[in-house]
Amino acid sequence: MFSTTRLRIGASLIALSCMAAAANAAEITGAGATFPAPAYAKWADAYQKETGIKVNYQAIGSSGGIRQIDNRTVDFGATDAPLKDDELARKGQVQFPALIGGVVPVVNLRGVAPGALRLTGKVLGDIYLGRVTRWSDPAIRALNPTLALPDATISPIYRSDGSGTTFIFTNYLSKTNEEWRSKLGEGATVAWPLGTGGRGNPGVAGLVGRLPNSIGYVEYAYVQQSRLTHVLVQNAAGQWPAPGTAAFAAAAQGIDWKASSAQMLTHASPPEAWPITGATFILMPRKPERTEQAAQSLKFFQWALQRGGDMAQELGYAALPPSALDSLQARWGEIVGSDGQALFKP
Template identity: 50%
Template sequence: MTAFRKTLTRVSLAVAGAAFSCAAMAADITGAGATFPYPIYSKWADAYKKETGVGLNYQSIGSGGGIKQIKAKTVTFGATDKPLKVEELEEMGAIQWPMVMGGVVPVINVKGVAPGQLVLDGKTLADIFQGRISKWNDAAIGKLNPGVTLPSKAIAVVHRADGSGTTFNFTYYLGQVSESWRVNVGVDQSVEWPTGIGGKGNEGVANMVTQTDGSIGYVEYAYAKQNKMTYTKMINKDGKTVSPDADAFAAAAANADWAKAKGFYLILANQPGANSWPMTAATFIVMYKKADKTEDSLAALKFFDWAYKNGGKMADELDYVPMPASVIDLVEKTWATNLKDASGAALWK
């Protein structure tokens, strides 16, 4: 077990009740869903517990699992990297909002290739994940990487095995840059992969790539960074070669007009800009408009409010992009307008 995974395990187990008033004890804040933001949610949870004594029990089970759990009302909030469309939110009686932004990156395990040494473009990446390019010394990869010696070794594709918002954003990007991908594979949380082996969660894909010589996968950048994985650079929509980091994710996110995004439905993949990372994504929180358990819902909102206002530096350290102050203001106005307690009164004031 890596030090990073030990840290995540330790954080996920470190949950505790908290007193919100002298009269009652609030239960642990419970949530489930996306593995994409798990590193930053874990870091926030640890800091929040130390500061307030309030615990967070977050199950990193994938976006699809998170939506299933919030629909079943087994958790206070769900988390997803695939935003729900307005029609689905209305049917559920729920709202969503963006919590933080980051980047999906290709990670490889090829002997002799250093992090950031290999460059890929969208079409080549799509062809690799379709099995059309099956050797590392394929001419298409070589053309993008003159001077890099690549082995005549089979490419082992690693993809997500579970319903995943990371997969949604990854396949959305591939669908934007490859007609073959769009027609033959498609875009969703789960797809019929033409080739490869599956790993559960960003953690599972990261571990499988690390253990498999000649492999390629895709993970949220924090997993690549913390596990010291070999990531690739990408050629973006403007034809520029870019490295994955917070500045490149922020450059892509700068195109986001959240004020005009109904229900905060917005996808950040394949944005223009010389410095934009092409697989940038936001991750979202989903909660019901009317709280069955007022105290639990309010405890969750207090945590999210604290994270917005105090978690920016921690997000930066993991190369996530905090939401701008203008977006936070929009989100909290949405809370005040839409979220009600069990009696129908405004939950957030």
């Protein structure tokens, strides 16, 4: 009787242990950039319905995502500001692109329709430097001779948190405005000379929506969600393309993802390219402690790249081209378990 009871208790404990392991494996966690958050949420919902695996993603900003993966409190981190190869080697991390999108200037100007206002990178930089302070400034009027603009003070809005969206935006300004490059440069945070800060893409979108005569910058999905008035920006070819999936994809033409995972897509040369385009990236440890969750994370991103393109495009993103999959799988193969074997199984 005693032996039978002990065996039953032992069997129950084993069963409970297996159930707990299965439950843990059925959820993966990530944190970071707000730039791709709408797409990740849509992918996660579809993936859970198809596989039963829950993807819990916290949109806390790129800097937060980097901190979380450095501390190994999540299974993957997400950043729009890619780490350089030497930093990845020092941290023991693998980086790969997941999605392409665009950073779009937005304004709150009464009577100005979406896409009616045109600005260059030089003028955008001068606005955020405080060189151009009124909407009636000759530099703006020269680009918009037929547009009725108010003689009102410009209210710049920027990201107050560490942001990959800011990194993409300031990377572009550094390529198109010499004073910006020399004084402020690029970064997830910069020493903004003036303006009001908003937290996350939603925070900037909310401020621009509420403050008359303001200008800000957000990822394109937030332009659509918040119904903001977007600005056209002249690209490197001298053209004025509208932001959207096709223009973001054009900026990534000819990119060799095998050469480096830290590719920048701003100020690209194709005439159809949106000038402030960027990829968003995933960070994972080369030797993760939670190997089952790491393997599931890789399966999720493989599924997203193969099956999630249409979902991303519905939100205004551009999917990575199929040609990128081989280089991504090579990077995934660098993520190994305690036995040194690759966790990703094609």
